[in-house]
Amino acid sequence: MTEPTSTTARAGRREWLGLAVIALACVLYVMDLTVLHLAVPELSADLQPSSAQMLWIIDIYGFMIAGSLITMGSLGDRIGRRRLLLIGAAAFGVTSVLAAFSTSPEMLIATRALLGLSGATLAPSTLSLIRSMFHDPRQRSTAIGIWITSFSAGAAVGPVLGGVVLEYFWWGAVFLLNVPVMVALLVLGPRLLPEYRDPNAGRADLPSAALSLAAMLALVYGLKRVAQDGATPTALVAALTGLGLGFVFVRRQRRLADPLIDLSLFRIPAFSAALATYGIGIFVVFGGFLFIPQYLQLVLGMTPLEAGLWTLPWALSFIVGSNVTPILARRIDPAWLMGGGLVLAALGFGVLLGIEAGSGLPLIVLGSIAFSLGMSPAFTLTNDLIIGSAPPERAGAAAGVSETAAEVGGALGIAVLGSIGVAVYRRGIDDDLPGTLSAGETEAAQGTLGGALEVSAGLPSAAGEALVTAAEAAFTTGLHLGALIAAISSLALAGFVLARGRVGVITEEPEPVDEPVACSD
Known part of the structure; x- marks a missing residue:
């Protein structure tokens, strides 16, 4: 990456404090994706939603985020990135209170949808503000590393903090965690965050x-x-x-x-190559990590809180890797840093191939640490390239496209590798199902490992143990295949990054450009 020039303005104390504020908002953005899962039993007893309503309660937040990111990123370029962030923060805080005191499944679904819509303002606004606040390439890389850290911290803290809150309060309290942070953002944002928008932007x-x-x-x-x-x-x-x-x-x-989206962005080689790397990397991580929480709970018998604690090494490794990457990128060519990291990630996924049914916790911890550290350079540097290679007035739109690629990559990874895992599980368990099972019990046992464990509880001791052994073995085989695909995909992505790096595409660094400022602080 190029050295900062003498004309590049360096960020000061105000910008770093502003980064801390928006990073905290991003922590909550991710927490809300997972924190509700632990509250499902209490929520079900209180509101008594149907199975379909429960799925929508859990899923609608992520759906609305995925569907609104492009619009919100482009809207921030038009009306002002700080203004959009503060509007979203106010809406997020108010809607969190409404969600906490929901009196029916329909009300909770609606408020979760509004939370997703307001939450979609956070990621593109914060990333594009980083582009505006940090012109120095080294400082911007560090800032983006901290920004990515906030997402990893949210993923790590969500299950743990949610479990602690639910020990002492009702299920709605998990939403009230959002309110103090959003109030702080509304108070400190106007003081610490500058306002930027495209002065020549048209109407949305x-x-x-x-x-x-x-x-x-x-x-x-x-x-x-x-x-x-x-x-x-x-x-x-x-x-x-x-x-x-x-x-x-x-x-x-x-x-x-x-x-709404300037398609000429995709004709910028660094932008398109970095976007593809980021999206595929998310596909690999989400798909490869899909089986681990289920294995910890269903095979090793951990509680949700215990399983959440054992995923902390994964999240903490992402935090370490994201913050070390900018330092390493000063000494190592970014393409080689990303390519080497992806090879390490492939080795981490390869470690998971050694897991056996009923054992393998040390391998899970070791493998997750390796692939988390290995993926960190790709995530940090591609976001830097995506936001840095776009014209300054299109930074919000670029950030929206980047986060949309992440959402689609994650959904695709879960769908593809999840479907493969289910197919492998069904094929592996078919020959070992007891002939005495009813049609409903057979369907439940074939559907998921959890279903097989429930069916086994109603069988005689020997038959139940045999079914559990067969189901765990079949699930572990699916985990192995998912890890193998993730490992191969990581190696292929490493080859892509190194090939693009040889022609300078993946290492382009834009010259410092004066940011269009349409508003005063």
Whole structure:
């Protein structure tokens, strides 16, 4: 990466304090994706939602985020990135209170949807503000490392903090954790964060925003259904509908004089190469890590809180790797740093191949540490390239595209590797099912490892133990195959990064550019 020039303004105390504020908001953004899972038993007893309503309560937050990121990133460029962040923070805080005191499943679904819509303002606004606040390449790399750290910290803290809160309070209290941080953001944001927007931006195209939302909702919903139920007609129709609406969205952007997304961004080699690396990397991590929490709980018999604690090494490794990467990037070519890290990630996934049914906790910890450290350079440096290679006035849109790629990559990783894992599990358990099972018990045992464990509890001792052994072995085989695919994908991605690095694409560093400032502080 190039050295900072003498004309590059360096960030000071105000910018670093501002980064701390927006990083804390990002912690909550991720926490809300997972913290509700632990509250499901109490929530179910209180609101008594149907199974379909419970799925929507859990999923709608992530769906709305995925569908709104592009729109919110582009909107921030138009109305001001700080302004959008503060509007989103206010909405997030108010909606969190409404969610905490929901009196019906329908109310909780609606408030979770609004939380997702307001939460979608946080990631693109914060990343684009980093582009505006940190012009020095070294400082910006460090800032982005801290920004990524906040997401890892949210993933680590969410289950643990949620478990502690639920020990003493009712299920709605998990939402009230958001309120103090959002109040702090509203108080400190105007003082610490500068306001930036594109002075020449046109009006936002509402039909494009609607198409973006509908396309992403349908696609992510379809992929999630594939992961849970297999390639059912409903899942395939939803995914294909999402792709079709996405095609219409792209065609509309090409015709508009002032599109929601400037497609010329994708003609910037560094932007497109970094975006592809980031999205595929997310695919690998989400897909490869999919089986581990289930293995800890269903095979090793851990409680959700215990399983959450044993995933801390994974999250902490991402934190360490994200913050060490900018330091290493000063001494090691970014392409080689990312490529070497991806090879380490492949070795980490390879370690998981040694796991056996009923054992393997040390291998899980070792493997997760290795692939987390290995993936960190790719995540940190690609976000730096994505946001740095885009024109300053399009930083919000670039950030929205980046986070959308992450959402799609994660959903695709879960759907593809999850479906493969389910198929392997069913094939592995079919020959070992007791002939005395009813049709319903057979379907439950074939569906998931959890279903097989429930069925085994009602069988005679010997038959139940045999079913558990067969189910755990079949699930472990699926875990092995998922890890193998993740390892191969990591090696292929390493080859892509190194090949692009040889021609300078993956290591481009834009010259310092004066940021368009349309508003005073």
